[in-house]
Amino acid sequence: MLELLKSSVLIVLGVVPLSILLGTMAGFAIGHLRVIGGRVVFLLFVLGLTLPFEGIITPLYYQIRDMGLLNTRWAIILPLIGLFMPFSVFWMRAHFVNMPGELSESARMDGANLWQLFRRIHLPLAMPAISSLGILLFLWTWNQFLLAIVLVDDPAKRTMSGALGAFQGQWGTDIPLLCAGSLLILAPTLAIFLIFQRHFVKALLQGSLKG
Template sequence: MIPSRKDLPMLAALVPATFVIVAPFLWLIISSLKTEAEIGVGDPFALPDALMWQNYVDAWSVGGFADLIGNSLINVAGVVLLMLLTCVPAGYALSKIRFPGREWIFYAFIFGLTIPVQAIIIPLYQVLTGLGLINSLTGIVLAQVSNGIPFGIFLMRSFFLGVPNELTEAARIDGANHFQILTQVFLPLSMPAMQALVIISALSTWNDFFLPLVVLISPDVQTLPLGLVRFASTYTTSYRLVFSGTVITFLPVIILFILTQRRFTEGLTQGALKG
């Protein structure tokens, strides 16, 4: 990539700024390949004598990262699937079907958009306990989906409102019912909105900490961020493990993002601006 001459003054400011912003990543990755003694010297510019890949092997086995990643994947898959199954039909119903009380139901959902999950955590915990869903991935998925539904419905509804009514009418004259219109006409049309919904719910679920902290108690059901915090507080005496464990948690997402960055960025921006 050859920089344009016109860009040079801006690049002179932007390149150092970018370096500072990614510096924590670089420092972590370099430190994660050092021995405990090298970290103990505390010189951020020093490179490791030999690359300690062993740190990763140790962190992986000690921290149980395979399980944590597995749990996180199940968690994300569950949330994304349920979000699509609930929000797409609901968004359609609230935009393309006229029925008494429609506005009411919509406002009830919008109300949820303003209530942070921290503010309902005590009874939410009781509900989950009552249903036997505490300490289970099912429980966390249902709670997260319920928390995400207001946004998802808002997003899908705004998108469907933008689809001309003529399309629905034409389909109805052809004798199609709402289910058929939704699945055959609207689903293919709404790929961008669904893509946004998938990306936003996947990212927020993957990174969620508060609900897992409260709901997922035993280590065998915990998700990655929670597992890492537990790992970091158990092994504070071993910085090499904490550093390599941390890199394990963020590297896969970063690689996935770089590979899909255009779609990812589009989905995220569109979704956020609509929602």
């Protein structure tokens, strides 16, 4: 069980931070900077939200095989980063598009460049949205099942949810044993949500109240 926990933690650490970074930077560019062609790019990301994992699992398997990453944790990490990008960009754009332009104008008048504008002004204000996005990505990554069982044969390199399928096949259908494993998988997700629930609710209500 400790090996499964370690594997899940490594996969989460590989997926969540990079997904948040890329999604935040892309959301800032599309939502606040209004870059040329940003609306078209955003529509492509929205289209990606309609793409189910099941619909691309077969070509994804052959692509990962050709890259030589089958039966490694990278076979789960890299596809999840790509599959989470549409929602990450959509979520962060919704925050940055509501930021007043006066903030950026004031910062530029004080001599801030684009990177300083993003890092010192908008990034701190986006922490509720970033925290809630991190919670969602953590939950989805921790509970990832399909990619784990298709792309990784070694249960010790899967997520805990994916390893539970092999655990059931190896030891039969002992219901109390499977329930115990399910509770162990559920415990970290419940703890994370309880700890950061205020950030999650704050992000959902952001912009809904005036004054």
